Amino acid sequence: MKKALITGITGQDGAYLAEFLLGKGYQVHGIKRRSSLFNTARIDHLYQDPHEGERRFILHHGDLTDSSSLIHIIEKIKPDEIYNLAAQSHVAVSFEEPEYTANSDALGTLRLLEAIRILGLTQTTRFYQASTSELFGKVQEVPQNETTPFYPRSPYAVAKMYAYWIVVNYREAYGIYACNGILFNHESPLRGETFVTRKITRALARIFLGFQDCLYLGNLDARRDWGHARDYVEMQWLMLQQQEPEDYVIATGEQHSVREFVDAAAAELGLTLSWQGEGVEEIGVVDSLPPTCAAADLRPGSVVVRVDPRYFRPTEVETLLGDPSKAREKLGWVPTTGFADLVAEMMRADLDDANRDALCRREGFTVLNHNE
Ligand code: NDP
Ligand code: GDR
Secondary structure (H helix, E strand, O other): OOEEEEEOOOOHHHHHHHHHHHHOOOEEEEEEOOOOOOOOHHHHHHOOOOOOOOOOEEEEEOOOOOHHHHHHHHHHHOOOEEEEOOOOOOHHHHHHOHHHHHHHHHHHHHHHHHHHHHOOOOOOOEEEEEEEHHHOOOOOOOOEOOOOOOOOOOHHHHHHHHHHHHHHHHHHHHOOOEEEEEEOOEEOOOOOOOOHHHHHHHHHHHHHHOOOOOEEEOOOOOEEOOEEHHHHHHHHHHHOOOOOOOOEEEOOOOOEEHHHHHHHHHHHOOOEEEEEOOHHHOEEEEEEOOOOOOOOOOOOOOEEEEEOHHHOOOOOOOEOOEOOHHHHHHHOOOOOOOHHHHHHHHHHHHHHHHHHHHHHHHOOOOOOOOOO
């Protein structure tokens, strides 16, 4: 049985990848951080009690900032494949915690590669690095492919750029089968609540049910190439199944603005919006709404989206659009979920969640609304 080790298994991609690899017959090991509360909601359906006999899903405590934990775990498992998905992955937060971001995202990657080298696994353990379209930052070329120059625009992107090059260097220096997947934004109902897509679907569901008034966003003009995480984790695995290790761009080749995402998500609820004003004064106003709308105060003319400059970044990545030709040709990359289906799936899931909260409220329970 092949053994895989996933760092960041409690995150969006970790959950989809774990499920995918279990489906392929792997024994899946994951590194989770110690936390004062359970932090495994995305993978609880895969959990196997440690007292069960044969387990194919096993979690270990560790942290990318702690070499000793990484060396111990890798020594014990001797995995065939390591997927390094762990990261402080929020671009805006990286401006607030730049040193920690560098430690986990840049040096964390080095620590894993060093563990492979120190333990003598360079010829047996394959390594996947979660690289990112954020490397392109202030874009030099449209669309972006594997040869487009990098111009990182945040502490997160700079840390990921170190990680990218240390992967290339260890591949060349020590012959490790190591790949960078340069993935463009990918989303899902499991997306963290503070990334813009999930923030939008979650807030609109709550506005529609009447327990949130307004969605506050930053740069509405930012354009991204958004795909579905379920499709993207399959490519992570495929990159480690080739003859030679190479780096690949994974993207849909289609781009939308944040404003267009809001419109598409609202349309899923039967709401139409119009946009008025400019810059920080811009607002999203309800044009029409369906009779099924449960929010007593929502009517044509209600302002449901406002710009809040607190969500602007000191340096912004305005536009990203990927060219996944290489992955299409060499890995057979065909994304199965397009933009409209992605938005619909996320909107449905958040409406279900909001309906559950509404039920709790009706029964007199307190439901907190956390909006960041
Ligand atoms: P998430 O933020 O959902 O998950 C990040 C994971 O990393 C979580 O499991 C988190 O643990 C863990 N983690 C964070 N810091 C540490 C640390 N110091 N030690 C150990 N684990 C840590 O990210 P995604 O699943 O969306 O992304 C996966 C990877 O892909 C990330 O590296 C991200 O930077 C990269 N990426 C993501 C893209 C996207 O659009 N989603 C696009 C391109 C790259 P906890 O649950 O405890 O917080
Ligand atoms: P990104 O994703 O920075 O591309 O990084 P995010 O969803 O955070 O932002 C996308 C764009 O939307 C703009 N934006 C807002 N963003 C957030 N989070 N909140 C807001 O209120 C808001 N309003 C507008 C942002 O300014 C930005 O332009 C994600 C992460 O998953 C990274 O780990 C990954 O590497 C890249 O995608 C590819």
